[in-house]
Amino acid sequence: MDPSSQSHSSFSLPDTMPVMVLGDCYLFPGCLLPLFIFEERYRLMLAHALKTDRMFCIGTRVKNDDGGYDLLPVSTAGLIRACKKQEDGTSHVMLQGVKRIRFDSWQQEKPFVIANVKPLDTIIETEADYINELKDRSLDLLPDATACAGESMRNLRAALLKIDCPEMVCDILSYHFVRRSAAQRSLLMESSLEKRYDILLSELERSQEDG
Template sequence: MSSLNIPQTCGVMLLPDCTLFPHGGLPLHIFEPRYREMLQDTLEGSCFFSVARLLGPETDNPGSCVAPIGTMGLVRASRELDDGTSNLLLHGVIRVRFTEWLDGPYPLARIEPVPSIFEPESQSKGALEALHEAVESVTRDLPGEVREALTNMTSQIDDPSILADVMAQQFLHDPDERQDLLEMESAAARIAWICKKFESGAPQ
């Protein structure tokens, strides 16, 4: 993460019931004029913008209707269509806290990175083993090829904090639980929550 130049301010896409986790992917169709302008500025600049969950109807004051923590993402691919809209893939990079909302043609905020580090490091191996057991449980009833692909993907991740976010992105569906998990600052607490949630299989 230290090799990335995280901007102090960025555009923010406000979406109802949508939470992106670091290391997850989010396909988006950009059609609103304000977000088309945001995307153009993003591609001409850092290629970063954030996604934030709307907690109710959008108001003129995002601070009153937007969750305090979202995820900054990097535009991995973007294709403009003939009608001026765009399809893109946003790759989650890091949790961010929205510290101040600024005036602009689209939602714009000052941000503070919220790093995710698993501590103590001596327990990383045990945390990984517990998460891999949860992967086996949550994928048990999936088709063989899908299960194998997911198992192969997760088995290559050696950081329990990253694996927890990948699992949340892939397997957790309830919008409120996703946002609550995103906002947990303790990686160890997130891992414990995920293992308990998935110990009996896929969540309903």
């Protein structure tokens, strides 16, 4: 998490973006995803991204009703914050989510996928005070610092309290504390911030009951 990162709406996105296809992997804006790049196609993808705008996204592969796989139409544009190439050609990458996007069409499929993308704007249907109330309720439902990572949890809570953007707080909590794939999928694809918080609160309450 990087509380000092830009707000979700202020980042300028390219019209096209390389796609790294992974199963059940969900990156949210404002969050960091460590990746190990070893397949040849993704080595080429990484080289392309580093030479252009340092961006690519995760294409989440999910099972469909026919027993095959579909690609979610929504993803998060990712910015390469760090990249360390090894002597064997593999690379360790830290990808930071910056904004939700929707796949519009496919510009290229080989040697790696490039999608035409459009930003997916967040809809806020209620008053700011109510959204902030939902944010506070979510923070109150975080695991007790004495029952888990202790200092790390206290630091995370303190950092989140300093973030003025309720959307970013929702995304960071969704990324770090929601474990069910179906809920992560819904949180990523939902445009309404109020509905995202409804899902998040339900999942945090579920975790408290299970814990």
